[in-house]
Amino acid sequence: MSLKSKVTGLILAGGRGTRMGRVDKGLQPFRGATLVEHVMRRLAPQTATVVINANRNLPQYQAVAGAAPVLPDYLDGFEGPLAGLQIGLQYCPTELLLTAPCDSPFLPEDLAERLYAAMLAQDTDVALAVTMESEDGAEPHRQTHPVFALLKASLLPQLDAYLDTGARRMESWFKSLRVAEVMFDQADAFRNINTLAELQQHERTPAPAATTVRAADPGALPVAEAQRIICERVAPVAATERLALRDALDRVLAEDIISPINVPAYDNSAMDGYALRSADLPPAGAPDATFKVIGIAYAGRPCAQVPQAGECIRIMTGAAIPPGCDSVLPQELAAHIGEDSVTIRHGAIRTGANRRFAGEDLKAGGIALAQGKIMRPADLGLVASLGIGEVAVRRKLRVAFFSTGDELRSLGEPLDDGCVYDSNRYTLFGMLTRLGCDVIDMGIVRDDPAALEAALLDACANADAILTSGGVSEGAADYTRDILGRIGDVAFWKLAMRPGRPLAFGQIRSVTDSAWLFGLPGNPVAVMVSFYLFARPALLRMMGTQATQQAMQARSTAAIRKRPGRTEYQRGIVSAGADGAPQVRLTGAQGSGILSSMTEANCIVVLHEAQADIAAGEMVEVLLFDGLI
Numbered sequence: 351m352s353l354k355s356k357v358t359g360l361i362l363a364g365g366r367g368t369r370m371g372r373v374d375k376g377l378q379p380f381r382g383a384t385l386v387e388h389v390m391r392r393l394a395p396q397t398a399t400v401v402i403n404a405n406r407n408l409p410q411y412q413a414v415a416g417a418a419p420v421l422p423d424y425l426d427g428f429e430g431p432l433a434g435l436q437i438g439l440q441y442c443p444t445e446l447l448l449t450a451p452c453d454s455p456f457l458p459e460d461l462a463e464r465l466y467a468a469m470l471a472q473d474t475d476v477a478l479a480v481t482m483e484s485e486d487g488a489e490p491h492r493q494t495h496p497v498f499a500l501l502k503a504s505l506l507p508q509l510d511a512y513l514d515t516g517a518r519r520m521e522s523w524f525k526s527l528r529v530a531e532v533m534f535d536q537a538d539a540f541r542n543i544n545t546l547a548e549l550q551q552h553e554r555t556p557a558p559a560a561t562t563v564r565a566a567d568p569g570a571l572p573v574a575e576a577q578r579i580i581c582e583r584v585a586p587v588a589a590t591e592r593l594a595l596r597d598a599l600d601r602v603l604a605e606d607i608i609s610p611i612n613v614p615a616y617d618n619s620a621m622d623g624y625a626l627r628s629a630d631l632p633p634a635g636a637p638d639a640t641f642k643v644i645g646i647a648y649a650g651r652p653c654a655q656v657p658q659a660g661e662c663i664r665i666m667t668g669a670a671i672p673p674g675c676d677s678v679l680p681q682e683l684a685a686h687i688g689e690d691s692v693t694i695r696h697g698a699i700r701t702g703a704n705r706r707f708a709g710e711d712l713k714a715g716g717i718a719l720a721q722g723k724i725m726r727p728a729d730l731g732l733v734a735s736l737g738i739g740e741v742a743v744r745r746k747l748r749v750a751f752f753s754t755g756d757e758l759r760s761l762g763e764p765l766d767d768g769c770v771y772d773s774n775r776y777t778l779f780g781m782l783t784r785l786g787c788d789v790i791d792m793g794i795v796r797d798d799p800a801a802l803e804a805a806l807l808d809a810c811a812n813a814d815a816i817l818t819s820g821g822v823s824e825g826a827a828d829y830t831r832d833i834l835g836r837i838g839d840v841a842f843w844k845l846a847m848r849p850g851r852p853l854a855f856g857q858i859r860s861v862t863d864s865a866w867l868f869g870l871p872g873n874p875v876a877v878m879v880s881f882y883l884f885a886r887p888a889l890l891r892m893m894g895t896q897a898t899q900q901a902m903q904a905r906s907t908a909a910i911r912k913r914p915g916r917t918e919y920q921r922g923i924v925s926a927g928a929d930g931a932p933q934v935r936l937t938g939a940q941g942s943g944i945l946s947s948m949t950e951a952n953c954i955v956v957l958h959e960a961q962a963d964i965a966a967g968e969m970v971e972v973l974l975f976d977g978l979i
């Protein structure tokens with residue numbers, strides 16, 4: 351299914367146009383058309399249909415929307431973009447909704463594609479555009495553009511609930527969701543035209559180029575684009591197996607776990623104390639009430655006695671709440687404890703206090719864990735709490751890997767002149783094992799076409815995916831390309847990133863088998879960065895789950911040099927600063943072959959394509975290694 355068919359476009363044209371003198375912004379003439387028509391032209395090629403959210407001049411908007419509907423807000427009173435988004439989500443017939451304001455005639459032609467790639471890679475519900483803005487003389491800063499968003503249509507109930515609270519700010523709502531931010535380097539493309547003066551000014555200036563110009567690396571593919579292509583091509587393995595619960599640790603669930611029971615199965619006490627009927631508690635102004643203790647309830651030994659007015663039951667944590675009781679007084683809150691009585695003051699507890707309800711953790715018939723979940727220790731416990739001892743998981747992935755290069759020597763061999771020990775097979779072994787794959791280490795393959803072809807066909811017969819390192823850059827790999835062309839469809843990419851500029855990706859096929867190939871660059875750090883950004887999300891998808899990337903913002907403790915036009919990944923150490931906020935420093939020399947600065951790192955600092963030099967104190971994005979690298 352193409353991305354386009356999954357996306358409905360929504361042009362937000364429902365505002366009052368206050369800054370434009372209350373004119374209807376979308377209908378303002380601009381370069382021979384109206385603003386909304388320009389936006390329509392940019393969105394239409396990226397989406398299945400485009401609908402317009404407008405609250406005035408509906409016939410004029412209908413003329414632009416054609417067969418698609420024009421949707422006025424469901425909420426009254428020009429409540430802002432979230433109200434427009436709400437009606438858009440209510441209408442949305444596809445899985446995804448892409449929004450853009452009516453006054454952004456230059457929006458990027460690859461907006462949907464790039465937002466979707468990030469949504470997939472980071473497993474989020476929303477993806478937003480971000481740019482680096484530099485106003486005259488000021489330091490460049492990150493600017494998010496919440497009205498340029500790709501959202502899952504399934505978010506509607508969450509938005510309804512948010513609007514019910516009376517809140518209206520888009521940024522605040524997004525803070526409650528999982529959001530991917532995508533850096534675009536065409537700041538102009540997101541510039542909306544707010545005033546009539548700006549409109550006249552733009553009428554004269556040339557339109558920004560629709561496609562990105564990558565000055566640093568012309569022809570290089572953006573990272574998000576490569577991630578999207580890879581994720582769209584690979585699919586989860588179909589085979590599953592049933593395993594005893596403990597053996598399912600770190601495996602991917604192949605079926606939803608439906609709870610056969612309520613957990614807890616019965617109402618029970620959260621405290622050691624006295625179970626009572628709250629109607630018997632003393633009202634305000636009344637003297638303390640003394641209850642008669644008529645029995646004891648233990649966990650596992652319920653008490654069947656039914657307290658009457660003024661009676662209670664001594665109860666232990668976890669014991670079933672006796673019939674007729676609705677609240678538990680913790681024993682330390684009693685005013686006095688007698689031989690077989692307890693005295694309670696007004697206000698000591700609320701009605702319903704310390705009562706844990708049947709099904710409050712999990713409801714019978716509900717989905718306790720969804721398929722695709724990686725089984726962590728908490729998940730094992732949760733499944734055990736349901737009394738389930740076996741689960742279906744996807745079969746493990748088999749991943750073959752080898753290093754290429756005549757200069758490589760294996761451990762135990764003498765290091766001849768001009769040679770290096772093969773380290774990539776060790777980092778790859780570690781990363782693949784951490785990911786939960788069955789690994790097939792195929793050793794070192796010489797720079798020889800026949801040997802390489804034989805190794806690839808051998809790997810293809812035994813593995814779902816093949817990871818190689820080395821031999822993918824410009825000249826030396828020419829014969830590799832020929833082989834791969836013969837036995838598969840493999841593309842060689844130059845990526846707009848560093849390290850990890852060269853990458854080969856595609857499928858190897860023999861008469862009976864096929865396997866995905868990730869031809870990683872040879873430099874030891876490039877291998878790891880390429881694995882993390884491209885192979886890992888793809889392998890996780892094949893395993894039946896989705897990659898999560900733990901991204902966060904941290905303050906850079908020092909200035910960092912950065913060339914605009916490519917994404918740079920630098921090794922860093924993130925820690926809490928003196929004020930408790932996250933800060934990051936680089937680990938030293940950042941050459942693609944320098945592994946020592948990788949071993950010290952706990953994160954990668956991501957310097958986006960459009961970013962230039964970073965000043966000390968500036969916020970940067972970091973990806974946590976998450977125990978993988």
Ligand SMILES: Nc1nc2c(c(=O)[nH]1)N[C@H]1C(S)=C(S)[C@@H](COP(=O)(O)OP(=O)(O)OC[C@H]3O[C@@H](n4cnc5c(N)ncnc54)[C@H](O)[C@@H]3O)O[C@H]1N2
Pocket residue numbers: 753754755757758770771772773774775819820821822823824825826827849850851852870871872873874876942943
């Ligand atoms: N003219 C150009 N040259 C290079 C380009 C380019 O665009 N134009 N790209 C550079 C970049 S960036 C990288 S990264 C490397 C990638 O090269 P290959 O994938 O062809 O890898 P090799 O040439 O085989 O090796 C590169 C480097 O890494 C060492 N290496 C390789 N395998 C291992 C291993 N298993 N363990 C330890 N070290 C390994 C190898 O000895 C080389 O030093 O190309 C640049 N050149």
Ligand code: MOO
Pocket residue numbers: 847848849850851852871873875876942943
């Ligand atoms: O990928 Mo290379 O390591 O960018 O130098």
Ligand SMILES: [Mg+2]
Pocket residue numbers: 820821822823824826827872
């Ligand atoms: Mg090379």
